[in-house]
Amino acid sequence: xxxxxxxxxxxxxxxxxxxxxxxxIVIVLLLFATLTPASLASSFSLEDEIKVGEEFYQRILRSGxxxxxxxxxxxxDNVGGRLLAAGPRVPFNFRFLLLQSNAVNAFATPGGYIYVxxxxxxxxxxEAMLASVLAHEIAHVNSRxxxxxxxxxxxxxxxxxxxIIAGALLGGGGDLTAAVASFSLAAGSMMxxxxxxxxxxxxxxxxxxxxxxxxxxxxxxxxxxxxMRKNEFFSSNLPSYFFxxxxxxxxxxxxxxxxxxxxxxxxxxxxxxxxxxFKTLITLExxxxxxxxxxxxxxxxxxxxxxxxxxxxxxxxxxxxxxNEALNNFxxxxxQSPDDQDILRDMSISLLNAGRHxxxxxxxxxxxxxxxxxxxxxxxLGRAYLSAxxxxxxxxxxxRGLKIEFTKDAAFYLLLGTAYGRQNKQGESHxxxxxxxxxxxxxxxxxxxxxxxxxxxPKNSPLNIEAxxxxxxxxxxxxxxxxxxxxx
Numbered sequence: 004x005x006x007x008x009x010x011x012x013x014x015x016x017x018x019x020x021x022x023x024x025x026x027x028i029v030i031v032l033l034l035f036a037t038l039t040p041a042s043l044a045s046s047f048s049l050e051d052e053i054k055v056g057e058e059f060y061q062r063i064l065r066s067g068x069x070x071x072x073x074x075x076x077x078x079x080d081n082v083g084g085r086l087l088a089a090g091p092r093v094p095f096n097f098r099f100l101l102l103q104s105n106a107v108n109a110f111a112t113p114g115g116y117i118y119v120x121x122x123x124x125x126x127x128x129x130e131a132m133l134a135s136v137l138a139h140e141i142a143h144v145n146s147r148x149x150x151x152x153x154x155x156x157x158x159x160x161x162x163x164x165x166x167i168i169a170g171a172l173l174g175g176g177g178d179l180t181a182a183v184a185s186f187s188l189a190a191g192s193m194m195x196x197x198x199x200x201x202x203x204x205x206x207x208x209x210x211x212x213x214x215x216x217x218x219x220x221x222x223x224x225x226x227x228x229x230x231m232r233k234n235e236f237f238s239s240n241l242p243s244y245f246f247x248x249x250x251x252x253x254x255x256x257x258x259x260x261x262x263x264x265x266x267x268x269x270x271x272x273x274x275x276x277x278x279x280x281f282k283t284l285i286t287l288e289x290x291x292x293x294x295x296x297x298x299x300x301x302x303x304x305x306x307x308x309x310x311x312x313x314x315x316x317x318x319x320x321x322x323x324x325x326x327n328e329a330l331n332n333f334x335x336x337x338x339q340s341p342d343d344q345d346i347l348r349d350m351s352i353s354l355l356n357a358g359r360h361x362x363x364x365x366x367x368x369x370x371x372x373x374x375x376x377x378x379x380x381x382x383x384l385g386r387a388y389l390s391a392x393x394x395x396x397x398x399x400x401x402x403r404g405l406k407i408e409f410t411k412d413a414a415f416y417l418l419l420g421t422a423y424g425r426q427n428k429q430g431e432s433h434x435x436x437x438x439x440x441x442x443x444x445x446x447x448x449x450x451x452x453x454x455x456x457x458x459x460x461p462k463n464s465p466l467n468i469e470a471x472x473x474x475x476x477x478x479x480x481x482x483x484x485x486x487x488x489x490x491x
Contacts, residue, residue, distance in 0.1 A: 049094055052150055056114020060098070063118075070101040070121070073410075075284055079137075081275045082130060083117065086138050089217035090209070093145050099137065103288065107234055111140040113149050124285045126230050129272040131223030135214055139224075142209035148202045200250055207257055215266045222268030228255050280345065283315040295319045310340045314349070321353045329353055344370050348380055355383065360390035378409040385418050394425035413442040430459030434466050437473065450477050 083099040095115030105122040117140045127133045299316035317332035333350035347370040354363035367384040381404040388397035401419045420435035437452035453474040460467040
């Protein structure tokens with residue numbers, strides 16, 4: 004393994020090892036800057052980019068800042084996929100990911116990973132604005148600008164990556180971001196953290212062409228940059244987007260000229276659709292419920308009939324324990340949008356949490372009629388029938404979920420095991436309990452339930468064979484852990 008890659012991995016491990024002050028981080032960055040030779044300058048291949056991008060992704064995944072919400076990620080994938088289909092063929096398998104950060108930022112890492120902070124989505128007013136940012140970042144990746152910076156550098160290349168990683172992981176605004184940015188600026192030519200003006204102009208040209216080809220209004224790119232500039236003046240935090248994407252005023256003027264000469268803004272602001280709901284769900288990802296309460300209340304003062312804000316307010320009120328107020332706003336939203344799955348499902352969850360499972364069942368069944376394969380609806384309807392004592396219906400619904408391709412979680416398997424147990428099917432009950440405990444990393448309990456499943460399941464049945472295989476794998480993993488512990 005090359006020394007630069009070892010340093011990259013060590014740097015990533017350092018940032019994932021615990022909370023650090025900005026002074027700690029600057030000191031470590033300085034150490035890496037002084038100790039690292041220019042080993043990557045001679046070559047940084049496509050394979051190197053893919054490896055570095057994957058390593059960074061794995062570490063940011065373990066850091067806990069990546070938002071694990073399939074609905075939100077799917078929306079981002081839809082917008083990004085439309086842009087990729089409209090642009091030139093690319094050598095990377097792109098991934099579009101959301102980070103739990105209020106900083107106004109989006110960034111690309113080598114290998115086709117595009118990260119978007121919640122703060123940036125909150126600043127966008129429509130889908131086309133978000134698409135303009137993704138198109139710009141896609142262009143940076145496809146043009147291999149990070150690789151270009153590394154190849155042209157005559158000094159500390161791995162440290163450049165370390166600074167980019169630090170800015171990405173820690174870009175929450177305030178002193179921390181300022182410290183990292185100040186370090187990168189002070190290092191000057193040694194670090195080369197910022198994209199050059201040529202990089203930005205090339206990404207703007209390619210991004211605008213892609214945005215136009217995908218059918219989006221190109222003026223959205225200009226509107227978003229103006230929002231960025233306005234945010235700089237009125238925000239107490241320094242938007243980290245300005246550090247990695249220099250020359251906002253220059254970019255505004257350049258994009259104005261591109262719209263005037265090459266890409267007139269005749270496209271659409273919404274193509275995938277439901278951007279306001281996407282933004283509402285983004286807001287709800289932030290767990291400051293009092294802040295969210297003020298946000299949705301203010302929006303409704305300006306537009307009392309906004310379904311999205313009524314829905315967001317109801318979810319927030321339920322989280323705060325204001326059940327009657329929440330149900331009232333759910334009903335208001337549902338009266339305007341009777342087939343809205345989010346409203347039907349989350350109102351049902353509120354009723355279930357209040358022990359009113361009989362009232363929740365009709366709404367969940369309505370939701371299931373609209374989308375018969377929605378995993379959340381299936382899980383909650385199974386739970387509702389179990390709570391109501393209708394065990395056969397609960398089992399029928401949850402077994403339907405088994406046949407659908409979605410990621411089953413521990414809660415789903417626990418409900419399924421319970422439903423089988425209520426029907427006195429002990430083998431199946433223990434089998435799915437075992438899966439539930441395995442997903443919660445409670446290995447000894449999982450082993451116990453697989454053993455119990457084998458006692459009840461018919462020999463050579465598919466579940467029996469799978470239980471044997473799972474049991475063997477868990478035991479082997481346990482032995483490996485003991486050997487590793489012994490070596491230490």
